[in-house]
Amino acid sequence: MTGPTKQGVGNFLAKQGILIAFVIFMIGFALANQRFIAMDNIFGVVRSSAILGVMALGVTFVVIGGNLDLSVGSMMSFSTIVVLDLHDKVGPALAIPMMFALTLLLGAFIGFLVGYLKLNSLIVTLGMLSAIHGLTLTWSGGKNMDIADKSGTWFSFFGQDRIMGIPVPILIFALLAVILSMVLSKTPFGRKVYAVGGNGQAATFSGIPRARIVFMTYLVSAFCVATAGLLQASRSLGSQNTVGQGMELEVLAAVILGGASLLGGSGTVFKTVIGVLILGFIQNGLLLVGLDFYVQYMVTWAIIILAVWLDVAAKRGRLWSPIA
Amino acid sequence: MTEQTPILRLEGIVKTFPGVRALDGVSFDVRPGEVHALMGENGAGKSTLMKVLGGIHAPNEGQIFIAEEPTIMTSPIQAKAKGVVFIHQELSLAGELSVAENIFLGELPRKSFGRVDWAKLYTDTDKILKTLNVSFNARTRVGDLSIANQQMVEIGRALTVDPRAVIFDEPTASLTDAEKVVLFDVIADLQARGVGIIYISHRMEEIFKITDRISVLRDGQYRGTLNTAETNEDAVTQLMIGRSLDLSRNESSHDMGDVALEVRGLSCGSLFNDVSFAVRKGEVLGFYGLVGAGRTEIAETIFGLRTPSAGQILLNGQEVRITSPIDAIRLGISLVPEDRKDQGLVLGMNCRDNMTLPQIGDLTTGPFVSNGAEVAIFDQYRDKLDIRTPGWRQTVGNLSGGNQQKIVIGKWLSMRPEVLIVDEPTRGIDVGSKSEIHNLIRELAAQGYAVIVISSEMPEVLHVSDRIVAMFSGAVMRTFTAEEVTEDNLVQAISGITPQKVA
Numbered sequence: 001m002t003g004p005t006k007q008g009v010g011n012f013l014a015k016q017g018i019l020i021a022f023v024i025f026m027i028g029f030a031l032a033n034q035r036f037i038a039m040d041n042i043f044g045v046v047r048s049s050a051i052l053g054v055m056a057l058g059v060t061f062v063v064i065g066g067n068l069d070l071s072v073g074s075m076m077s078f079s080t081i082v083v084l085d086l087h088d089k090v091g092p093a094l095a096i097p098m099m100f101a102l103t104l105l106l107g108a109f110i111g112f113l114v115g116y117l118k119l120n121s122l123i124v125t126l127g128m129l130s131a132i133h134g135l136t137l138t139w140s141g142g143k144n145m146d147i148a149d150k151s152g153t154w155f156s157f158f159g160q161d162r163i164m165g166i167p168v169p170i171l172i173f174a175l176l177a178v179i180l181s182m183v184l185s186k187t188p189f190g191r192k193v194y195a196v197g198g199n200g201q202a203a204t205f206s207g208i209p210r211a212r213i214v215f216m217t218y219l220v221s222a223f224c225v226a227t228a229g230l231l232q233a234s235r236s237l238g239s240q241n242t243v244g245q246g247m248e249l250e251v252l253a254a255v256i257l258g259g260a261s262l263l264g265g266s267g268t269v270f271k272t273v274i275g276v277l278i279l280g281f282i283q284n285g286l287l288l289v290g291l292d293f294y295v296q297y298m299v300t301w302a303i304i305i306l307a308v309w310l311d312v313a314a315k316r317g318r319l320w321s322p323i324a
Numbered sequence: 325m326t327e328q329t330p331i332l333r334l335e336g337i338v339k340t341f342p343g344v345r346a347l348d349g350v351s352f353d354v355r356p357g358e359v360h361a362l363m364g365e366n367g368a369g370k371s372t373l374m375k376v377l378g379g380i381h382a383p384n385e386g387q388i389f390i391a392e393e394p395t396i397m398t399s400p401i402q403a404k405a406k407g408v409v410f411i412h413q414e415l416s417l418a419g420e421l422s423v424a425e426n427i428f429l430g431e432l433p434r435k436s437f438g439r440v441d442w443a444k445l446y447t448d449t450d451k452i453l454k455t456l457n458v459s460f461n462a463r464t465r466v467g468d469l470s471i472a473n474q475q476m477v478e479i480g481r482a483l484t485v486d487p488r489a490v491i492f493d494e495p496t497a498s499l500t501d502a503e504k505v506v507l508f509d510v511i512a513d514l515q516a517r518g519v520g521i522i523y524i525s526h527r528m529e530e531i532f533k534i535t536d537r538i539s540v541l542r543d544g545q546y547r548g549t550l551n552t553a554e555t556n557e558d559a560v561t562q563l564m565i566g567r568s569l570d571l572s573r574n575e576s577s578h579d580m581g582d583v584a585l586e587v588r589g590l591s592c593g594s595l596f597n598d599v600s601f602a603v604r605k606g607e608v609l610g611f612y613g614l615v616g617a618g619r620t621e622i623a624e625t626i627f628g629l630r631t632p633s634a635g636q637i638l639l640n641g642q643e644v645r646i647t648s649p650i651d652a653i654r655l656g657i658s659l660v661p662e663d664r665k666d667q668g669l670v671l672g673m674n675c676r677d678n679m680t681l682p683q684i685g686d687l688t689t690g691p692f693v694s695n696g697a698e699v700a701i702f703d704q705y706r707d708k709l710d711i712r713t714p715g716w717r718q719t720v721g722n723l724s725g726g727n728q729q730k731i732v733i734g735k736w737l738s739m740r741p742e743v744l745i746v747d748e749p750t751r752g753i754d755v756g757s758k759s760e761i762h763n764l765i766r767e768l769a770a771q772g773y774a775v776i777v778i779s780s781e782m783p784e785v786l787h788v789s790d791r792i793v794a795m796f797s798g799a800v801m802r803t804f805t806a807e808e809v810t811e812d813n814l815v816q817a818i819s820g821i822t823p824q825k826v827a
Contacts (some may be wrong), residue, residue: 188684188685188687195677199670205659206681206735207648207682211652266672
């Protein structure tokens with residue numbers, strides 16, 4: 001009987017497909033270019049993925065809860081500009097908590113609209129993408145924002161320092177990933193997020209306050225965005241108003257690559273981290289094999305489509321189906 | 325019925341899936357002008373058999389004959405071309421299109437350059453609708469029709485070819501009694517035209533009303549065919565589950581305690597009006613009425629899902645204010661909802677997580693959910709309710725309907741409620757699990773729970789209830805004790821015939 005074994009393998013592939021794809025892909029690029037697996041290259045990729053990664057952690061909560069967040073890129077620009085501006089006005093020690101508070105306020109507003117008023121999250125966050133961009137420009141007067149004394153501030157710690165040889169952004173990304181993974185998989189709140197995203201009506205019938213849970217997922221997302229903004233600002237100590245532009249789609253791509261369903265109710269923090277790394281290493285690998293930077297936009301898109309296709313194909317048991 | 329050439333015959337059909345023998349040598353035949361019931365518990369192989377017949381699955385062994393001609397089915401479209409059409413339980417209509425477009429979907433009559441021949445489309449459709457005797461016309465938008473009329477459109481679709489055999493899969497699942505009568509007329513009409521009909525249903529009443537023969541499947545095996553006129557429900561049930569089912573009237577055998585829940589003059593807009601009743605500890609109070617009589621809405625109001633416009637709810641003699649399910653749960657009220665899949669369960673979650681969902685916030689050590697406490701609850705209620713699952717990690721969506729329902733019941737029993745409301749406890753559940761759930765409800769009452777059972781099935785209400793509240797059009801018509809109630813006076817009460825109102 002080969003039947004059960006074959007099914008077992010198929011099952012394993014369907015569940016761990018993304019991890020296997022990741023490994024195959026790393027080996028492929030490593031064979032093509034030795035530099036790819038050099039330690040400094042790997043650190044470089046993970047560090048440049050950290051900002052995207054931190055944002056993707058938050059969006060994972062929103063997506064599992066059954067909603068979308070397309071405002072994160074625009075909101076990250078806001079956080080970056082605000083913290084840089086406040087840095088010179090009130091000092092870094094006050095600037096950071098004030099920036100977090102303001103970003104959380106934006107998250108709370110979105111959470112209120114989507115959770116309590118039950119408005120469609122696609123419309124709300126797409127609108128907020130534009131509205132927050134306007135807010136950022138208003139704040140900065142449209143100018144780039146720079147810290148006056150770039151060498152004399154400890155603010156650069158978050159984006160530029162290393163602890164025991166490891167870049168701080170990587171440590172923050174890892175720490176946040178571990179904490180949020182625990183929150184999602186081990187706490188009652190995490191379980192409620194899955195329930196609300198899996199079947200909102202059944203969650204209500206089980207006495208779960210659906211509106212509050214959705215609201216909370218947007219707060220988690222805003223907290224992650226504020227952290228990402230801090231890393232971005234600290235790394236460059238100066239920024240354009242559009243620093244986060246387009247990142248909402250990359251973030252969403254990483255979450256989907258990780259295998260979270262856009263319908264809600266499934267996904268994990270660990271899988272999102274894998275999704276983020278795949279995206280980062282693909283872009284790095286393409287550069288190393290000598291392709292133009294612009295090509296990566298197209299390749300990234302193709303890989304996402306491929307991932308989604310393989311995901312549905314694994315679920316329905318064949319690549320091609322006349323019915324969905 | 326005399327021996328005729330069968331219009332459709334299956335011989336020794338075997339279908340295996342990895343690890344499962346879903347169909348194991350199934351043979352039966354359908355004669356022209358016959359209504360042939362196909363019965364069996366969930367998982368007995370009815371759906372697989374229909375998929376083989378429709379060409380979706382190829383059988384491993386066996387042969388299908390149409391008019392005694394061996395035929396290999398390759399797709400539902402090819403089956404239809406051979407005159408074998410399916411009326412599915414779940415309607416597959418395009419709501420935004422007209423009746424005519426739906427009936428001829430995929431085969432619209434054409435003029436030159438691929439233009440649709442609308443005139444022909446509408447006249448052809450009207451011809452079909454005429455045989456169905458319906459009140460809507462070819463141009464009506466399907467989304468505007470009632471479920472029953474949508475089903476008529478689905479049947480109309482079958483009539484675009486000259487069907488030789490029509491398969492109805494649970495056609496009455498969402499129909500009212502009046503709508504059923506219309507459906508049965510259509511079936512009788514098809515019968516008169518010499519069409520052979522396979523009728524799949526769980527409802528004994530209907531089976532005995534309209535079918536000529538009954539074939540039974542159990543665990544993928546063919547158990548035999550009975551002539552409807554020469555058998556009875558008991559014999560059929562025995563074939564289906566291998567034992568007979570007790571549906572005798574309830575006789576209260578235990579003492580009742582104080583009033584647990586009392587409702588006084590409760591109203592909710594136009595849904596129900598001035599409803600009063602009380603249920604004691606150890607009592608099962610049945611609610612019976614037609615769909616739309618307001619029973620579910622009362623339960624939802626007590627559970628905090630709707631806001632009452634007037635009236636009081638008293639728990640153990642104290643008036644309580646319930647504005648959300650969270651309040652209701654805290655006060656010790658549990659609701660097993662009507663729609664298991666939409667309201668009762670998160671189908672993608674595992675068994676344990678579903679069961680502990682309402683109390684997950686209390687099952688913690690420190691900030692984290694305690695795995696041990698959760699598994700302990702699951703194990704306790706799996707044993708108590710005899711839930712058959714490979715383990716708590718099993719996704720609930722993969723369980724049978726009966727086991728799913730037990731998960732929902734377990735979820736609410738584990739909250740140790742004072743009042744348990746069960747809305748349609750056995751909807752879409754096979755006969756064997758049904759009697760288990762009935763026994764369970766009686767047992768819970770004996771243990772001192774106050775239980776409210778809402779049901780649309782009269783035998784069920786009669787079987788489990790100590791008293792029965794009959795509702796009609798949002799009002800309580802009468803409350804019967806087990807001694808007073810008869811099928812006749814109950815039917816009269818829910819049809820609004822008895823004017824007297826006894827609180």
